[in-house]
Amino acid sequence: MVVSSKLKSQVIDGGLCTGCGACVALANEGTARIIASAEGVIPEFSKDCELPELVWLACPGKGVDYPQLYQNHFGRLPTDWRVGHIDHLWTGHASDPAIRRAGASGGVTTAVLIHLLETARIDGAVLARQCITMPEQASWFIARTREEIVACAQSVYVPIAMLEALRALIPGERYAMTCVPEQSAALRVLQHGGEARARQIEYVLGPYTGTALDQRAIRSLLRANKVADDDPITSLKWRAGEWPGYLEILTGSGREVRSKKVYYNFLIPFFITQTSLQSMDFANEFTDLSVGDAWSPKFEKLGQGFSVVASRSARMTEVINELMEKRLLTLEQADVLEASGMHGHMIDFKKRGGYLRNQWRR
Ligand SMILES: Cc1cc2nc3c(=O)[nH]c(=O)nc-3n(C[C@H](O)[C@H](O)[C@H](O)COP(=O)(O)OP(=O)(O)OC[C@H]3O[C@@H](n4cnc5c(N)ncnc54)[C@H](O)[C@@H]3O)c2cc1C
Structure with a gap:
C-alpha cells in the first residue's frame, strides 16, 4: 500500500494523527497540505501524492519505536524512563528581566535561541507563535533576528504542524527548531533516516508537554x-x-x-487533544534542550518565572555553560529525582495513563 493511503486509512481516519506536518513537508510539491478539521490540524493528500517509506517510520500517530530510537540517537536506553536521557539538569531563568518576563516560565528557551543565533551556530529558528494576521490561529514561523525570537516567546497551547516547516528551509542553512515531544521524536527518526532537510535542524528545543487544547x-x-x-x-x-x-x-x-x-x-x-492523551512522552525526550515550569512552592513563592532546564546532549550543555559564564542565564544544578517531583502528576498522566489509554484504544 502506498504510504499516503496507509497514513489516511490507518492514522488519519483512525483518529490517531497528531498533525505534526512531517508527511506534508516530505510530499512531492503541491500534493499535500495541512487543513483545520474537527479533529484538529491534519494532512490532506491529493491522488498523486508520493511519500517515502521513511515518513511512515517517523509518523508519531502510527507510533515511533522509542527503545529503537533511544539506541539510534543516544546509543543506549535511558536510565530513567520517566524523563529520558539527561546530560545536565538545572532550575533557573534568563538573567535579562525583559526576556524572563517575555518567556512562558523563565525565558531560558528564548535566551538559548538568541545565543545560538548570535554565535552563528544557526541561521534561523523555526518557532511557534500566534499568527499576527489571524491571531486566533497559531502557526510556525522562521525567526532570523533577536527581535523575532523574542516575539515568538511564550507557550502556544493549541496544536501546530511544526514539521511542515521543513519544506521552507533554505538548502545549506542551519536551524534550531522548537517541537512538542512527538514532533521531536519524529524529527529524530527523519534525521537518522538521512532526510536532508531534517538534518538542517542542528538543535531541537522544546517544552515539557502535558496537555494541549483543541482550537x-x-x-x-x-x-x-x-x-x-x-x-x-x-x-x-x-x-x-x-x-x-x-x-x-x-x-x-x-x-x-x-x-x-x-x-x-x-x-x-473538555478540550484536551487526542495527541495529549496518547503521547507517553512528557519531558520531550528527544530534544537537545527541554524546559518546563518549575512548579514548586519554593519557586512559586518567589514569582517572576522559574524553569526546569534539561540538557540532553554534551553540545547543548556547552552552550548552556557559555550562557552561564556570560551571566545570560541564572541556573542552579538540580537533582533529577527532586526536579521530577515537580511534575509527578504529569509524568504519571503520561507514562502510566498514556500506557493504559493506548491499551484500551488498541
Ligand atoms: C502544549 C504545551 C503544554 C505544556 N505543558 C506543560 C506542563 O504540563 N508542565 C510544564 O512544566 N510545562 C509545560 N509546558 C512548557 C511551558 O509552558 C513552557 O513552554 C516552558 O517552561 C518553556 O518556558 P520558557 O520560558 O523557557 O520558554 P520561552 O522562552 O517562552 O520560549 C518558548 C519557545 O517555544 C516555542 N513554542 C511555544 N509553544 C510551542 C508549541 N506548541 N510547539 C512548538 N514550539 C512552541 C515558542 O515559539 C518559543 O520559542 C507546556 C508547553 C506547551 C507548548
Missing part, C-alpha cells in the same frame, strides 16, 4: 465571557504578565478577556 477552547472561553462569535480576535497571549501568567484575548469590539493559568486549566477536561 475550539478559545471560542468557548470567549462565549462564556459573553463575547459574540463574530467579534474578531485581535491579539491572543497564552502566558501574558507575571509568571505563571494569564491568557489574554483582545477583540475587535474592544473586549479584553483575561483568565489566570490556573483557571483556564479548567478547559483541559
Whole structure:
C-alpha cells in the first residue's frame, strides 16, 4: 500500500494523527497540505501524492519505536524512563528581566535561541507563535533576528504542524527548531533516516508537554465571557504578565478577556487533544534542550518565572555553560529525582495513563 493511503486509512481516519506536518513537508510539491478539521490540524493528500517509506517510520500517530530510537540517537536506553536521557539538569531563568518576563516560565528557551543565533551556530529558528494576521490561529514561523525570537516567546497551547516547516528551509542553512515531544521524536527518526532537510535542524528545543487544547477552547472561553462569535480576535497571549501568567484575548469590539493559568486549566477536561492523551512522552525526550515550569512552592513563592532546564546532549550543555559564564542565564544544578517531583502528576498522566489509554484504544 502506498504510504499516503496507509497514513489516511490507518492514522488519519483512525483518529490517531497528531498533525505534526512531517508527511506534508516530505510530499512531492503541491500534493499535500495541512487543513483545520474537527479533529484538529491534519494532512490532506491529493491522488498523486508520493511519500517515502521513511515518513511512515517517523509518523508519531502510527507510533515511533522509542527503545529503537533511544539506541539510534543516544546509543543506549535511558536510565530513567520517566524523563529520558539527561546530560545536565538545572532550575533557573534568563538573567535579562525583559526576556524572563517575555518567556512562558523563565525565558531560558528564548535566551538559548538568541545565543545560538548570535554565535552563528544557526541561521534561523523555526518557532511557534500566534499568527499576527489571524491571531486566533497559531502557526510556525522562521525567526532570523533577536527581535523575532523574542516575539515568538511564550507557550502556544493549541496544536501546530511544526514539521511542515521543513519544506521552507533554505538548502545549506542551519536551524534550531522548537517541537512538542512527538514532533521531536519524529524529527529524530527523519534525521537518522538521512532526510536532508531534517538534518538542517542542528538543535531541537522544546517544552515539557502535558496537555494541549483543541482550537475550539478559545471560542468557548470567549462565549462564556459573553463575547459574540463574530467579534474578531485581535491579539491572543497564552502566558501574558507575571509568571505563571494569564491568557489574554483582545477583540475587535474592544473586549479584553483575561483568565489566570490556573483557571483556564479548567478547559483541559473538555478540550484536551487526542495527541495529549496518547503521547507517553512528557519531558520531550528527544530534544537537545527541554524546559518546563518549575512548579514548586519554593519557586512559586518567589514569582517572576522559574524553569526546569534539561540538557540532553554534551553540545547543548556547552552552550548552556557559555550562557552561564556570560551571566545570560541564572541556573542552579538540580537533582533529577527532586526536579521530577515537580511534575509527578504529569509524568504519571503520561507514562502510566498514556500506557493504559493506548491499551484500551488498541
Ligand atoms: C502544549 C504545551 C503544554 C505544556 N505543558 C506543560 C506542563 O504540563 N508542565 C510544564 O512544566 N510545562 C509545560 N509546558 C512548557 C511551558 O509552558 C513552557 O513552554 C516552558 O517552561 C518553556 O518556558 P520558557 O520560558 O523557557 O520558554 P520561552 O522562552 O517562552 O520560549 C518558548 C519557545 O517555544 C516555542 N513554542 C511555544 N509553544 C510551542 C508549541 N506548541 N510547539 C512548538 N514550539 C512552541 C515558542 O515559539 C518559543 O520559542 C507546556 C508547553 C506547551 C507548548
